[in-house]
Amino acid sequence: MTPFDELMAYQRETQALGQVMGRLGWDQETVMPRGAAPQRGEEMAALESVLHARRVDTRVSDWLDAIDHAALDDVGRAQIRHIRRSHDRARKVPASLATRIARVTSQAQGIWAEARANEDVAGFLPTLEEVIALKREEGQALAAGGDVYDAMLADYEPGTTGDEIAAMFGALRPELTALREAVRAANTPPQLSGTFDEAAQMRLTRKLAKAYGYDMAHGRVDKAVHPFSSGSGLDVRITTRTNPADPFNCFYSTIHEVGHGAYEQNIDRDYLLTPLGQGVSMGVHESQSRIYENQLGRSRAFTGWLFGEMRETFGDIGIADEDAFYACVNRVSDGHIRTEADELQYNLHVLLRFDLERALMAGDLDVGDLEAAWNDRFEADFGYGVDKPSNGLLQDVHWSVGLFGYFPTYTLGNVYAGCLFEAMRGALPNLDAQLAKGDLTAATRWLRETVQTHGGLYEPRDVIARARGAEPSEAPLLAYLKEKFxxxxGL
Structure with missing residues (x-):
């Protein structure tokens, strides 16, 4: 075997162990007994210790040095790029720190869930403070004297800095705020009325998943408190949630997670259990979930089809016709929860979190002041206050599990989705006619061929630029939102 072959065989084992760790995380969120949390923390810590040891193994450096890079093709060079990036990163983080982070964040997840259920911020803050201290220590090790937040962001969106994101978000915020204020002054669309059987919601949500091309032979749909997707390659699982008063929560959470899941399922199988065999970044990942959910799933054409499915499943839903249903699906309304926010206001929730977590990592905001800072910023941005912690600081799981640098990728994904939809429209002139029949074949095939199949072959911005034919920009997203709302x- 050549050094490259030996390195890739070693890497496949490392990737396989990472998938096992991911499956433990899925189990923890779906079916794990509540009392198992302390033991699961130890299990996760043990696996992280093994994975970290493999990532820093000196043999990786030896193989990288011995490889004849000139003899590699584009795929081989991309594999090496990812392996070297991961290896260099892992070597900067002490094994003891990586293990402590895995243990603490696994346990913190259960502590957060209990605090959220009990509206108990004080009970959660000590754990959050420990998580932040550990992640800041990790960020300092990774940054090696540079910007700590940029070092964390690189885990989720390589090649992008906090300053670049802040500039993009600065361009979005006034435009989104102005459009929202105009919408607030207009007449409000109708709402659904009635109670929607949760078992029936799950039947229709599985139909939606299949319509979007989610492969049930290599995936499954379960319920969780916070919807998520997990896995890659031949085992990609998603979760959703149900609410008898709000079936849209179930349907659009499912469509969103199917976007993530389909991305992982559609990556070239030749990349299975290699660094290229997973989504290239969370921003690109989010572009898939958001374009599935919003530009396609909330379009006038597709909601016309969904209206018929809703009537067939639930009978009278209190909405007169397809136009009223389209307005209902896209209704702009006050609310505290990011995951339930309408398409227009969603990004304002993300901008809030981005600014707060950046301040936390810089040491400009103390954990003890975080709830007040959140509440003040929310009222300033949305015009009304936070009524309870589960609608404020405690609503998201991300910080409890140490995902600092993750939140901005949600809005970055929306920006990318805007770019991709602009290109899709040009490539598929009959798109609306197909969506009106509930036929997403052409749309999902276009995304599979232009984005998903490549996995990690290209850098994140290059993926979007290749699909769009131009560099990513917030302009297509803003144009789309303005035209739609x-x-x-009737503005």
Whole structure:
């Protein structure tokens, strides 16, 4: 075997162990007994210790040095790029720190869930403070004297800095705020009425998943408190949640997670259990979930089809016709929860979190002041206060599990989705006619061929630029939102 062959065989074992660790995380969120949390923390810590040892193994450096890079093709060079990046990163983080982070964040997840259920911020803050201290220590090790937040962001969106994201978000915020204020002054669309059987919601949500091309032979749909996707390659699982008063929560959470899941399922199988065999970044990942959910799933054409499915499943839903249903699906309304926010206001929730977590990592905001800072910023951005912690600081799981640098990728994904939809429209002139029949074949095939199949072959921004034919920009997203909500609200 050549050094490259030996390195890739070693890497496949490392990737396989990472998948096992991911499956433990899925189990923890779905079916694990509540009392198993302390033991699961030890299990996760043990696996992380093994994975960290493999990532820093000196043989990786030896193989990298021995490889004849000139003899590699584009795929081989991309594999090496990812392996070297991961190896260099892992070597900067002490094994003891990586293990402590895995143990603490695994346990913190259960502590957060209990605190959220009990509206108990004080009971959660000591754990959050420990998580932040550990992640800041990790960030300092990774940054090696540079910006700590940029070092964390690189885990989720390589090649992008906090300053670049802040500039993009700075361009989005006034435009989104102005459009929201215009919408608030207009007439409000109707709402659904009635109670929607949760078992029936799950039947229809599985139909939606299949319509979007989610392969049930290599995946499954379960319920969780916080919807998520897990895995890659031949085992990609998603979760959703149900609410008898709000079936949209179930349907659009499912469609969103199917976007993530389909990305992982559609990556070239030749990349299975290699660094290229997973989504290239969380921003690109989020572009898939958001374009599935919003530009396709909340379009006038597709909601016309979904209206018929809703009537067939639930009978009278209190909405007169397809146009009213389209407005109902895209209704802009006050609310505290990011995952339930309408398409227009969603990014304002993300901008809030981005600014707060950046301040936390810089040491400009103390954990003890975080709830007050959150509440003040929310009221300033949305015009009303936070009524309870589960609608404020405790609503998201991300910080409890140490995902600092993750939140901005949600809005970055929306920006990328805007770019991709602009290109898709040009490539598929009959798109609306197909969506009106519930046929997403052409749309999902276009995304599979232009984005998903490549996995980690290209850098994140290059993926979007290749699909769009131009560098990513927030302009297509803003144009799309203005056209959509101006039409719905008659502005």
């Amino acid at each position: 101006t039409t719905i609200y």
